[in-house]
Amino acid sequence: MNEKYSVSIRLIHWLMFVLFALIFVLGVVMIEFKETEPWAMYHFHKSTGVVVFLLALLRLVLHFTSKSPSAPAEISTGIYRLSQGVVFLLYLMMILVPISGYALSNLHGYSVDLYGLPLPEFFPKNLNWEKYSSLAHEYLAYSFLGLFLLHLSGVIKHHIQGVEILRRIT
Numbered sequence: 458m459n460e461k462y463s464v465s466i467r468l469i470h471w472l473m474f475v476l477f478a479l480i481f482v483l484g485v486v487m488i489e490f491k492e493t494e495p496w497a498m499y500h501f502h503k504s505t506g507v508v509v510f511l512l513a514l515l516r517l518v519l520h521f522t523s524k525s526p527s528a529p530a531e532i533s534t535g536i537y538r539l540s541q542g543v544v545f546l547l548y549l550m551m552i553l554v555p556i557s558g559y560a561l562s563n564l565h566g567y568s569v570d571l572y573g574l575p576l577p578e579f580f581p582k583n584l585n586w587e588k589y590s591s592l593a594h595e596y597l598a599y600s601f602l603g604l605f606l607l608h609l610s611g612v613i614k615h616h617i618q619g620v621e622i623l624r625r626i627t
């Protein structure tokens with residue numbers, strides 16, 4: 458049980474944890490105070506969301522090119538498969554949440570920039586889709602939160618049981 462993920466996977470795992478936490482909280486706060494026109498928050502949310510998307514692509518490459526530790530002997534096959542299923546869905550959300558945010562912005566008629574650097578408009582303005590695109594981004598973001606909580610409870614459960622999986626990612 459001394460196997461670890463590669464340094465790059467470990468670094469990107471914790472970097473993305475911090476960025477996701479930041480963007481999520483910012484998303485909720487900026488919606489709450491929308492009447493005060495918190496556009497600086499919107500810009501930061503969108504730019505950092507784009508960074509998360511690029512990191513997710515890099516992370517997928519790292520995942521498939523570096524060797525992951527093998528399944529811990531102390532964990533049953535069923536539970537291990539479940540944890541891998543959650544990991545798969547987390548990767549899916551790392552891609553879908555930012556794409557839905559980008560689409561929502563363009564469909565509402567707003568451009569996206571990367572801390573001031575203008576980015577292309579991938580989705581033409583379409584106000585018929587305004588409501589659905591907002592809901593899609595919101596539901597996907599909250600599904601991501603649910604998956605994260607599942608991931609976290611699995612880690613805590615195994616840690617309490619003395620299965621030291623935390624060491625593999627730290």
Ligand code: HEM
Nearest residue numbers: 480481484485503506507509554555558559569591595598
């Ligand atoms: C990468 C991870 C991201 C997460 C976790 C995230 C999360 C969230 C959350 C929780 C909200 C509030 C939803 C609500 O309560 O209605 C939100 C709103 C929003 N997000 Fe994101 N987001 C991400 C990326 C992006 C990206 C890349 C963009 C655009 C390029 C974006 C654009 C927006 C916009 C424009 C809103 C406000 C929608 C409105 O005013 O109705 N997000 N986001």
Ligand code: HEM
Nearest residue numbers: 466473474477520525544547548605609612622623625626
């Ligand atoms: C307090 C927060 C977190 C803790 C304690 C935690 C803990 C862990 C641990 C212990 C592992 C290794 C599991 C194993 O050995 O099989 C792991 C892997 C993983 N975690 Fe987390 N995690 C956290 C947050 C997150 C977040 C926010 C995401 C998504 C953005 C995430 C996505 C993943 C993925 C995808 C893997 C598998 C690595 C790979 O195969 O590429 N984790 N995490």
